[in-house]
Amino acid sequence: MQAFDTLSVRFNEYFSIDHFPTSTPTLYDPNRYFLQMGGKRVRPVAVLMGNELFDQINDDAWPVASAIELFHNFTLIHDDIMDEAPLRRGMVTVHQKYGSSTALLAGDVMLVQAYDYLNRIDTSYSQRIINIFNITARQVCEGQQLDMDFEKLENVSLQDYLEMIALKTSVLLAASLKIGAVLGGASKGNALHLYEFGKNLGIAFQIQDDYLDAFGDPAKFGKQVGGDILANKKTFLLIHALEVASDEQKAVLKTLLKTNPSDKVEKVLEIFKACKVDQWANELKEKYYNDAMYHLDEIAVMSKRKEPLVGLAKFLIQREY
């Protein structure tokens, strides 16, 4: 079994080919531009790790991992159009650089290319794998739509938010691991536990992401603190705060959301701290992390084989606090 870093290097090497025809560069160059921005490649590596948990890496795991990464990039290109995001990973987004229409089409053809890779694998398991992929693709679209729906609502329950965020961000990691498990010949029960490991880990990661945006050390995490607060983004923190705050705190919070005073971040954080939102978020993250580890434990393979996945969990979730 290989660690995340090793597999990440191997995947990046495999994935560095040109995925698109040389004809019609006005359509395909935007995709080349976007892919060369890089990324952590967590999801394709999860395919390889899910596979290697049960057996040596299947030749088909590589095109499948590529399909997952192309799918992920397709969602990013389209999400950036919907969010009107000017930057991604510090670089100009596709729709900003090439126009929305081309970004839309480039995303479409990126999704087609993902299916092209899935169509190259052995037909003895292709139907099962493509079925997991399709269910997941649908869920990711549902998550994005619910996210847009929620942005228009004043109140969203924690339960609804959790379901949305799981669809939008966690099911793809979970499905990547599960598809890897299928490629490795895992039993249905083991594949399901691996899926739940990924889903819970993904939710823990998202809670951490929200936490760091508000309470993180900017020098350490390379992000502007309070970006979510300035953008009035619905996060775990805001939703919980609106649930537990006193009527007075709620009124202040809602006024802060509607206006943009220069000390907005500071004032919102004050309420978050008064409501112990930071502590609550850490406990919730811990709960999901523990649920993830429970499902990893339940998988019926020797614990030595699980070490890379434990490493992945530690890589994604910082637990020193």
Added chain:
Amino acid sequence: MQAFDTLSVRFNEYFSIDHFPTSTPTLYDPNRYFLQMGGKRVRPVAVLMGNELFDQINDDAWPVASAIELFHNFTLIHDDIMDEAPLRRGMVTVHQKYGSSTALLAGDVMLVQAYDYLNRIDTSYSQRIINIFNITARQVCEGQQLDMDFEKLENVSLQDYLEMIALKTSVLLAASLKIGAVLGGASKGNALHLYEFGKNLGIAFQIQDDYLDAFGDPAKFGKQVGGDILANKKTFLLIHALEVASDEQKAVLKTLLKTNPSDKVEKVLEIFKACKVDQWANELKEKYYNDAMYHLDEIAVMSKRKEPLVGLAKFLIQREY
């Protein structure tokens, strides 16, 4: 063998199910809205006809035909966003009714659903069929991109325009027939001839569409005459006129394109007629129609079996002039 009308009724019956989950109506209702607008269903019926040319209709032809129709509708939803079209088939477009972001996502999930239907067919031929589907999907995206590219150019050669229009409008009809042929167990040679039949027929149809927009009888064809001229759309007619017109005519044409005089349609049509663009277009349509019929003739099955396809060609192409 069944005629287009018979198969169209049967397909519409099969296709009238709900293709989407009942959850997340904000995502799926836009797709339901769009699909109930209807349409001629030429492409899915072409799958059934391509199949029946060689053998009785395979059970798998129905989900495949559904996939083709969903793919076609996905391209229409996304094209309408790119073209900022307010209406489609006389009804408000999806992005106008539900917003561009939802239309984008709804289109995405429509494409995923198309692949879901393709994933249900027998794996003995699924790879071959999905491969044809993927190549075609890519070509349709290329055609749309080239169309947008050409709109920005002052001069486009007839050859380049022909290649673009074939990608944008004809390859999907061709591929639908070919996929049907594969489902009917056709030989590679026969499947290729059927593909070429569809491709040439599609181009002939497009030439006719351009012709009718300029020279058609509005009472007969239910379209505003001169819509393409008013929109400065690049069509077969305009591209040929710019190739054969005198320098003086060209100068007048280009001025007309840049301005919007009240007699624009009349003036452009005058030049078209002076350049015999109408006659040329009819001859070009006839050439592609004849090429289509040549490829249909070449298919090694009894001519009786070809009657529904001859009927399809006559249904699509009016030849009384």
